[in-house]
Amino acid sequence: MTQKPQAKFLKDYQPPSHQVDHIDLNFDLSPKKTVVTAKYQLTANDHQTSVELDGVDLKLISLKVNGQAHNEYEVTDTKLIIANLPSKFELEVGTEIAPELNTSLEGLYLSDGAYCTQCEAEGFRKITYFFDRPDVLATYAVTVIGDSSFPYLLSNGNKVDEGTLENGKHFVKWEDPFKKPSYLFALVAGEFDLLVDSFKTKSGRDVKLQIFVDKGNLSKAPHAMESLKKSMKWDEERFDLEYDLDIYMIVAVDFFNMGAMENKGLNVFNSACVLANQETATDRDYHVIESIVGHEYFHNWTGNRVTCRDWFQLSLKEGLTVFRDQEFSSDLGSRALNRIDAVNAMRTHQFAEDAGPMAHPIRPEKVIEMNNFYTVTVYNKGAEVIRMMHTLLGESGFQQGMKLYFERHDGQAVTCDDFVNSMADATGTDLSQFKLWYSQFGTPKLKVRTQYNENQCQYQVEIEQVHAEQDPIQSPLHIPVAIELLDGEGGKIDIEHPEVRQGRVIELKEEIQTFTFSDISEEPTLVLLEDFSAPCILEYDYSTTQLCHIAMFATSDYARWEALQQLYTQQIREYVADQKHEFVLSQELSAVLLSLFDNKPKDLAILAEYITIPNFDTLSAGYAQVPVEALCKAIDELESQIAQLLQGVLKAFYNETQESGSLSATDVAVRALKNRSLYYLSLTGEDVMASLNAQASSANMTNKLGALRSAVNAEHRLADELMDNFDKQWNHDLLVMDKWFALQATKKADACIDNILSLYEHPCFDKSNPNRVRALVGTFARTNPKQFHREDGAGYKLLADLICELNQLNPQNASRIITPLLSFKRFDEKRQGLMKAQLERLSSIENLSDDLFEKIDKALN
Template sequence: MSQSANVIYLKDYKVPAYLLEQTTLKFELYPTETLVSSSLSFVRNPECTEHNPALTLLGHEDLELVALSLNGKALAESAWQREGETMIVAGVPESFTLDVVTRILPQENTALEGLYLSDGMYCTQCEAEGFRRITFYPDRPDVMSVFTTTVEADQAQFPVLLSNGNPVASGQTENGRHWVTWEDPFPKPAYLFALVAGDLTHIEDHFTTASGRDVLLRIYAEAKDLDKLEYAMESLKRAMRWDEEVYGREYDLDIYMIVAVDFFNMGAMENKGLNVFNTSCVLAHPSTTTDAAFQRVEGVVAHEYFHNWSGNRVTCRDWFQLSLKEGFTVFRDAEFSADTNSRTVKRVEDVALLRTAQFAEDAGPMSHPIRPESFIEISNFYTLTVYEKGAEVVRMIRTLLGEAMFRKGSDLYFERHDGQAVTTDDFVKAMEDASGRDLSQFKRWYSQAGTPELTFSDHFDAASGRYTLSVAQRCPATPGQPEKLPYHMPLAVGLIGADGQEVTLDNGATTQILELTDSEQSFVFEGLAEKPVPSLLRGFSAPVKFSYPYTQAQLMFLMAHDTDGFARWDASQQLVVGIMHQLMAAREQGDALQLPEDLVTAFRAVLTDTQLDPAMVAKVLTLPSEAYLAELASCIDVDAIHEVRCFLRSALAEALEPEWLATYNAHQTVGSYSPDAESIAHRSLKNLALSYLMALETDASLTLAMQQYESSDNMTDMQAAFSLVVHSGFSEAAAQLLGDFYQRWQNESLVVNQWFAIQATDPKPGALARVKALLQHPAFDRRNPNKLRALIGNFCAQNKVNFHAADGSGYNFLAEQILLLNQQNPQVASRLLTPLTGWKKYPENRQILMKQALEQIMACKDLSKDVYEVVSKSLA
């Protein structure tokens, strides 16, 4: 099937012919069907220059039209045309009311878009184009309307009926049914519509805004999960206060609601006043939730709340502008998390994700700018590029302008565009107008794809005391963009003298922001007594790859003396990566692998420095992941990467065994569990030490892990020990814990997902057979995206040594799963495809097998748009 005719281009954007002033909806929920009645009040758009334009509505191909009338008069079939998802109604007046009745079957909606059932609860997901599965509508983000929604259902089965805005009326009807009407006074596009109906319970609280308004806060879930909602509520209140203090943004409705849903394609959705969340992003309890999951809950709750302004009150004109709301909001939630926890650790975690996954995306067949030029299926562009790289671009604007001017720019942006659907150009223009800065060259970040590469060199003139730092920038070719123009970017730089002291620079500080605008540029520092060691890209001031000819001694020097947390961590990563490359070269030559004593010295110095933040020590001493090493490689040797990393882990464990044991004992937390930054730091370092000790595979290390598993009062420590034992060579102990862990937590769906994930990522041989067996496990539900990601997604993306088995069995397995999911849930299917898309970076034998798997998928005659786009671009 060819989808090439369905490509949508940014250059083809046209304003809507009609604006929608009022949307009135009624949902009648019945066991076998749902009737949706909509009354839409249209008016001609004065910005549309087309003469007598027809009305264009969008509705999914499976949507059943029951009735259609214009100004109260039924329309004959000859008055409208329907082709694919498009309905055209010609000959409409300047202003009119269109009434539409549709019949939908939520219980059969496995795509989890539009209105569907999640374990007996009705819920919606309308971003990006789910609303067209509900009714015929101008389903585009630049058509904004005030909504009034009435939901009617059986009262016993669905006692809770929710929608956007404030509740304004309710009542009962005959036959045990009831209804609630919700009114949202703020115009919004259809993608922000939400409806939930179910047998739910909730916790509630109140928040008083800076202006003194009282806001009712409610978080809904199934009764069994009521004890897991308090942390999300506390996170919400912290986010609301932070947004007032940092951005001056108050909440605007009388009530703010969150609902936890188990079947959900995404993490969460910022629907106006009624956020629908994946359970994994809202439920949190010490006994069932790890530290990382607690932090994810806090970050996602904040993210969706911040969308109330950066996404809802000001939304995107078209889906090419998706990063307008997502990049800005990811930046905002990252800053919130940094202020709430450890700023340096948060920065390191974000950079690690960017370097590993987003850089790989930039280098792959789906590479696109943060403002794409075209797409076939918009769901494929909810990417790390749009979100994470988009956030980095906003961060660079803040760095270039400074905090005060950036705040002035955001205030102007919100004031100027409140209630509008706008573009990334509008955002940048607000920043320019507020600051007086010209950002025209900077905007290339929005239109050029790929990861820029910087090459640094330097020269020191001892006679004059002049130090010159030179940098060249280039950006590799990406699909459709063979040539790139120079970027404008901030480079945060520090200089460190031989005594370990930082040099005071021209701005009177120890870090200076240099602005790179040319392909090649030099920066001069005067008055130095000796050649310094440069500390480059502090705080990761630009999302780029960079190189400087550091020696191992210089990297160890930076690890010891650099005051910038990111730069210190990055020095450790560069040091270890360099050594791992040397070991891989030795392996290829058939030489015995040897642990460099310098690395042991560097690790020991960090490990025994009690003045350092334990969280940062854990980050510095964590070996680069196999995924990051693969991203760095021009040709990925999966087996070499895995073998060398395992060797290094075991060798460092043996060389530093006493230090690891001392560290493990020194960072035991006492008292009841708390997800605060300090406690998390101690647990992270303690469990890193345990992971090194378990690499020794001694009876003593197994005893330590088993004791931790049995005595843990929190899921962080229990899961750390559990995972280490399961992934070890202690098969009897692993089998024991697998049975015990499932027995304890079989009624906790999110914990069972971790049980699946830990088995899926077990690097020992035979992983695929184990995964296939787990597909038949009673707890595995193929309809649930969380289960699919936990088992299939983790095996294919994280268990590289087994997924990339030489016989291609992993590739065939993924192709089979994609074809099964292609019609059931196209969104999830296309996202699970990612491990096959980088096939050109592997050796020829694996390339052939990966390409065959892609061709097997491509041969399917009924591919969804989602899957077709990814596969066709991968094979191009």
């Protein structure tokens, strides 16, 4: 590139030059030539005589100031600069855009023939010239004009007018009475099937609910509708928050960069996050849809009614709303399973991000391309920071803080500090030190040492905070550490200590702190970071015996799962460190695993998680230099050993346990354990052909995919036949085929890469569709380390080749799938060289997007 893109810094924030209270938008839709007319009044904040408005890929066709043509302006690639202006004036701007040429899926574009917008973070500037920043809040009136072949013309707010026009066109006018930033604007126009329902709010208002889906998909919309109604009810009951418009709409589209978008009253969703029936969607899909529908609905208050002052504050809305959707899922389902999900996301993805070149605080200090900061750090670590506040303040204190937050800031664009201040002021809690979490990046380590004094019956726990050298915050953080003490029989020892909250939470505020527990009659087993009470790495020299004791007797399902994860990790690390010895499952761990089936938990889905080992990414985080081959071999060996050990009990459970195919928690749990059982049985040499064929022929997608996954992972001789049959049965349904593409990406054989390249020509594959790309190539790069990290570099080249194509086609999607290449320094010298060569090649391509430039530049420098 001849000129590097320039970073923006949080410290340089300046308020907008002008105020805009209301904007009128008129859209005359056409694929090649949509005309957008924007009319709004500007009031200068500081005697400004000129204004700079954001705009990209726009054709300016008219400009009026106070109703008169105005010629004192300049148009650049990114701005419309207008000079010689009064302090208060009405501006009318006409622009022309071509939605059918917009493959970036930002601004206004076509998704399979339907008009659709995506404006977060900075897509509104591709629609018209405006202040495309979150701290300019205005009410919107939107008139959409379209051909009669587009019966639905949708936008934010309430419908106030509609009618027919000449030349076969019609119009609909929408008004949103609540002020919002431009990123929450939405427009959708097309022909859809429509599911209609209603919800009565706690104050007695009837809200119309509508879900728009592509023709023929109406049978897949009811679960999303039920999820929406559950979300609305839960938010009223748990947070005392009621919906505020007369209508709530969701539209499912096939071409969408994100999962969904919370535009005020008109949520635009990736169809993968809406459509589900048991023939086409797995139990996991049902859970994810419920969670995402909840997430976008909860944004109505935490993101829409109170929004971000600037994009550096993104975690203000996203971290808080992820916490809320996690609590929603936990209240409706299994708290332990949802916590395991959240922790796996942290350890698999977020810890790696913290340790890589894209490490950043949950409130970044600088940014080139904002799309790059829609990350697991901002979302998931941001949610963990909110959860720590909840742990420190308790449910009652947290709700007091939320109430004060809305009383102070409803209708405003605010900062992360404003949120923490509300929590502190509402409860009288000093959270000044806690705010360091918003500026800290890197994952803190907690080094724990314990000592038991038998004569004095005292148990000492010393905890030291350790931060990475590159971490900008070296001062001690305010960290809640939840603990439990178990006696020799597995009973819980009650903790009475002045510094322990709620009988389980100790607060770290210093670099090293020691806690002394008295009247402890025997040396206890210490359960640390129970419920993952803080996003930290724990360093404590647990013995196998102690971990087995926790796995058997800890109070919470989460703590038992965590102990088993550490036991699996211990076994793998021992093997990787000394591969001269045969991999042998320890007798103590073997005994614990067998005992799990003698004393099954009520929730069999928890048991399925107990016998699932950590994945490659989670395990590799423990190595300064990742031993790729040894780690892949150790994972295979451990799974094989578990399969052999549990073969008898798994076979008995699989053959003797039935489920009806319903979505009840019981049936979902049975399917989870039966599919995990089949996965392991497929590794043993057990004759599972009948089981694989039976499940693959099931009308339930969870069971069908369970069979295919087991066959592909075990490289069973039935695998290719089952995969071919699936292709023939489902190649009419692209979302279902995404599951098939993802399984193709996990094949362990060396032919995997050639197979992926051949699948580019598959009738269902489309490089312009983010779902297809993520399913095939994204899954390959993330979950197939054996082939992605091949010594010949073919995996790296495969990914880089596709990124080259996506650079101009869809920069956001290109930027999201490049992540596995960025941490090249964590691998051996040969792989480093191969990965770095691909990054250098990408850095030199013509017209490199800002999205890619930022990540590549950070990785290489």
